[in-house]
Amino acid sequence: MAKFEPVTDPAGLLAFTVSAIRPADRVAAGGADARQGRLTKPPGALGRLESLATRIAGITGLERPRLDQRLVIVAAGDHGVTAQGVSAYPAEVTAQMVANFLAGGAAINVLAKHAGARVRVVDAGVRGEIPDHSDLLRLRLGPGTDDISRGPAMSRALAERSLAEGIALFERERTADGIQIVALGEMGIGNSTSAAAIIAATTGLAPRTVTGRGTGVDDAHFELKVAAVERALHVNQPDRMDGVGMLAALGGFEIGVLAGAYLAAAAARVPAVIDGVISSAAALIAAAIAPNAVDSFVASHLSVEPGHLAALRHLRLEPVLDLNMRLGEGSGAALAISLCVAACRLLDEMATFDEAGVSDSDAAVEPEA
């Protein structure tokens, strides 16, 4: 188990990080694009892999980026709103699944290993007991959030602290082992209700439109969930321009930690891969705090959760995978890491027409109609 001193000046660390965030590097992206046009393939024939590599060049500021050091952060937290019957699973599953992550038996363990990424599990605020483990980062900002259908999830000070702790843990990991790409995943029974509320508050869409069935609730539970989201918006009246306030009102501790990690990744010019609907809600919080952070996001997959598409559209991001997944944990983002690595390897390792002595087409000279 790793235990760290709490961040001493959360507001200061947050402000410092936000001030370091810059938009994408157009020069590097342009250089990557120009190189893709010289590689031994018809122009554009690698489709989304080309735009993905160009995006990552812009994020990193490197014409031929490498993604050798890969990290998946899985932040876990419990949610007071489970008292409203919004989930098909009992709340103790959060702690049980954290133990499963630490034992290596969950989907994210398999998929991170497949992608060559290490996994860091964060107890952002789980209610139940989690045994000590060397891979566990124990932040524990509280024993789960308060019920958002009856008031704010947490105080503004705790929201700021959850963001700052997310920044600090990203920076510790980056300093210790390096991070060239990061996937942001989560676990928390009830957190798709928080995510739906954040997405509704940000996009202005109706709660019913952006609320999904999460891990598989039936019709009756679904109605309870929509009602909980509606009440959360009514009692909290969140301001979509105030990311910290939205997080305090509607968010989970794990959502705050992830939003902080998104900001830290943006400041460090590291591509941050969004997973499913909860991860995308954390991305919305980060974007509300620092709009330029969006330039460093990569959308991985399209979840079956309706709020996910709404969130990605708001961020103007298009996912690279559409596999009907709805698991969370960072599972879709871990798969997408593999595609990002493939895209960057193509950009870096393919021969150019000149190098390979291959005749180019007219199409490479005159752009396609």
Place this chain on the structure above:
Amino acid sequence: MAKFEPVTDPAGLLAFTVSAIRPADRVAAGGADARQGRLTKPPGALGRLESLATRIAGITGLERPRLDQRLVIVAAGDHGVTAQGVSAYPAEVTAQMVANFLAGGAAINVLAKHAGARVRVVDAGVRGEIPDHSDLLRLRLGPGTDDISRGPAMSRALAERSLAEGIALFERERTADGIQIVALGEMGIGNSTSAAAIIAATTGLAPRTVTGRGTGVDDAHFELKVAAVERALHVNQPDRMDGVGMLAALGGFEIGVLAGAYLAAAAARVPAVIDGVISSAAALIAAAIAPNAVDSFVASHLSVEPGHLAALRHLRLEPVLDLNMRLGEGSGAALAISLCVAACRLLDEMATFDEAGVSDSDAAVEPEA
């Protein structure tokens, strides 16, 4: 350079292989499905990854299949129909790109390495000179096909031989190094015209509907290409029930070799991953010869070529990726190998609810509404 004795009895080897092809193993697929229901995730939460693993279980006959030995076959051939101005690239690019494959500078080299797959390059019938190389399988069934817009691509005997040589090369590779999954890719300036003709003949769709811009032809070239496909169907009058005849009339040598490899893979219960539009045309030939072979196909990506979707629909296959690719070479199939491996690792390596001590939901007991 590897050189082999020609197959002595092509018709006999083809008939023997076809007779060995069985439908998917429903018991193994059912066992895989049952196991997925016990893994620590909500039922169905891994979406297409679950159906992919179940499909591969049915193909291999194993409840927990492993895909450690991975092969990409890239078959190359030239096409007499290039005389009709159907391509944006000169025909010598086929031989140049084969040299690029052998030097390791092409997209498929990068993507196969990324997927942990070895690459075998086959000269099925390239017109130009290809220097000797230890990784080249030199079949060279002819110096390119005849112009399909003026008559058959090849004799029926040569069509049979190309299929038999595809079977033989798959079997040699399987015996020598093992194959647990294979991706079928190709290279051949002009071969998207052959593919469009095969797809039109098989599906009954109009040539204009299934003909695409290949490597990037302009409007004028596109009209020449549609006209060439229309004439190919008119002069050859292919019979969609006669796979060997369709291949002789419309196909390339590389398409025949790939179709043979599809049949050999089906007979050996090895998942065969379809790449783009030309690879799917070869799959249609294999399916016309042995309808049960389709059970062993896996559709990788959806190409921007319109004929690709038509072919996959005819085969009732749904691709797992949609990345606007249109390169061929096996590039999309190599990416999909990685997803197949991930899907099978999840099935094999994830903990069950019992093993992990995680509480199950009601949803796992009562199927979701």
